[in-house]
Amino acid sequence: MKYIIFGCDTFGYALARNLNKSENDALVIDDNEMALNRLKECNVPTIKADVNSLDFQSLPTKDTIAFVLLRKNFEDNLVLVKSIKRFFPDKFILSIVNSEQESTELLGHGADRVIHAVNIITNTLLSELETAKVKSSVSKLVSVIKAASYKGLAIFLQDNPDPDAIASGLALKRIAEKFAVKSSIYYGGNIGRHQNRALVNLLETDLIRLKSVDESLEVINTADKVALIEVSLPSKNNILPVNVVPHIVIDHHQTDYSLVKGEFVEILPEIGATATIMTRYLRCLDITPDPHLATALRYGIRVDTSGFTRNTTTDDLDAAAYLSPLIDVGLLNQIENPPMSAETLDIIGRAILNRETRGSYLISFVEFIADRDALPQAAELMLQMEGISTVLVFGVDKDKVQLSARSMDARVNLAFLLQKAFGFMNAGGHATMAAGSIDLGIFGDVNDKKSLLKITLDAVRKKFFSAAGIDTEKREIPDELELMVNNSVRN
Numbered sequence: 001m002k003y004i005i006f007g008c009d010t011f012g013y014a015l016a017r018n019l020n021k022s023e024n025d026a027l028v029i030d031d032n033e034m035a036l037n038r039l040k041e042c043n044v045p046t047i048k049a050d051v052n053s054l055d056f057q058s059l060p061t062k063d064t065i066a067f068v069l070l071r072k073n074f075e076d077n078l079v080l081v082k083s084i085k086r087f088f089p090d091k092f093i094l095s096i097v098n099s100e101q102e103s104t105e106l107l108g109h110g111a112d113r114v115i116h117a118v119n120i121i122t123n124t125l126l127s128e129l130e131t132a133k134v135k136s137s138v139s140k141l142v143s144v145i146k147a148a149s150y151k152g153l154a155i156f157l158q159d160n161p162d163p164d165a166i167a168s169g170l171a172l173k174r175i176a177e178k179f180a181v182k183s184s185i186y187y188g189g190n191i192g193r194h195q196n197r198a199l200v201n202l203l204e205t206d207l208i209r210l211k212s213v214d215e216s217l218e219v220i221n222t223a224d225k226v227a228l229i230e231v232s233l234p235s236k237n238n239i240l241p242v243n244v245v246p247h248i249v250i251d252h253h254q255t256d257y258s259l260v261k262g263e264f265v266e267i268l269p270e271i272g273a274t275a276t277i278m279t280r281y282l283r284c285l286d287i288t289p290d291p292h293l294a295t296a297l298r299y300g301i302r303v304d305t306s307g308f309t310r311n312t313t314t315d316d317l318d319a320a321a322y323l324s325p326l327i328d329v330g331l332l333n334q335i336e337n338p339p340m341s342a343e344t345l346d347i348i349g350r351a352i353l354n355r356e357t358r359g360s361y362l363i364s365f366v367e368f369i370a371d372r373d374a375l376p377q378a379a380e381l382m383l384q385m386e387g388i389s390t391v392l393v394f395g396v397d398k399d400k401v402q403l404s405a406r407s408m409d410a411r412v413n414l415a416f417l418l419q420k421a422f423g424f425m426n427a428g429g430h431a432t433m434a435a436g437s438i439d440l441g442i443f444g445d446v447n448d449k450k451s452l453l454k455i456t457l458d459a460v461r462k463k464f465f466s467a468a469g470i471d472t473e474k475r476e477i478p479d480e481l482e483l484m485v486n487n488s489v490r491n
Helices: 010-021 033-040 074-087 100-108 117-146 163-178 194-203 213-221 274-284 291-304 314-326 329-336 342-353 374-382 414-422 441-445 449-467 481-490
Strands: 003-006 026-030 046-048 066-069 092-097 113-116 153-157 183-187 207-209 225-229 248-251 264-267 355-358 361-368 390-397 400-407 427-429 433-439
Touching (some): 003 010, 003 074, 033 046, 074 100, 092 100, 100 113, 117 163, 117 264, 117 274, 153 213, 163 183, 163 194, 163 225, 163 274, 183 213, 194 291, 248 274, 274 314, 291 329, 342 374, 361 449, 374 390, 374 400, 374 433, 400 414, 400 449, 414 427, 414 433
Parallel strands (some): 003 026, 003 066, 092 113, 153 183, 153 225, 183 207, 225 248, 248 264, 361 390
Antiparallel strands (some): 355 361, 390 400, 400 433
16 A cells, blocks of 8 residues: 555545545555445545554555554554554654644654644635635726726836736736726837847737837826836836826835825735736636747746746746646747847946956946846846856946846845935835836936946946945045936936
């Protein structure tokens, strides 16, 4: 027998039946003949015996994987552990316990694992309550979406959307379709990173790029409801006007919750990707994503968790496991391995050349850029350098300074660090991955590009190292640098 179970109460009965259904032979031993008869009716092998008089050497243990001890009486389980260890010292023993004292004693006499009975029930209850919580959230979300049945739903993504934002926007659009609500997806900035462009192109997604806040206002005025995805505050890394109140906000980034408003708000910074949240919604609504959507969601989760190595929870792993059989593997390979642009290679090269280190901190200024999505790629590459645990890569993109940071130092929260350095409205993200965007303000019109670069480098460098508590050598830094780093907040 693969499994020998001592005890035929509710747990033992259910366990034996399920093991035998899955062709895992189980033998149940107990002194309660009535309980054993119930199992016999289900074709489960049984032995009627008292644990104190049982002939252990006669048991069919040749192929036994584990002994499972489910006797209600602790003394019985203790006798069993001692006897099993005497006759079968190499066999695995799992026992149920009711207290820490019982746990300590059984483990001390040779049990391999113990399970607290109360934990079984508690964990099940918590799981069901979590399910109830998700259903409640989905119900509220659906009610807001249905209210957009006349003029539709406008879905706004973060500026320069990444795979997580794109996939999450597509998932929300799919939910709207289920309830016959028309929707469109909008974004500001550019989709620059080659993997992100490949994602959009290969999935043939219909994303609409807006060039100004005025254009976003036109969209808002022609829609019933507005959704904000992968960001939580209007105007902070998105093209919405600062005074707009979205009806739907779904995000997983740390934020100031007191500032977030909306009819439906779900912000879960403990989860690694917004795509995980959206996958949860789809499952709750019995919407099976098609291969394109499943691929996008799976890729979004992988990217935002850095291949499930950072900010990863069991929810992210569960969502990825659910999506994996549904994806288009060939499509995913095309998205993950597109040709790298010359601009990206050039930025990475400049990042390596211009790097400056202070202990385990590295900062690099790549000067003028056209592709801001190359910054996180450069940051991730630099993080692999020996002795480096925190990286900031930044460059000037038109009228903004773009920042991307990565860390593997448990003592550093990058989102808080960048917000401390550059202002709450200018930066955000996670403990290990964060980004920022700072208005150049009056410096954007400086004709002397060399001076602009020097001011930018000195300003960002000083602010970052100061926030990190790292001393820097004295430099001649213009007093006006505060205008640049604080311009977005003032306006």
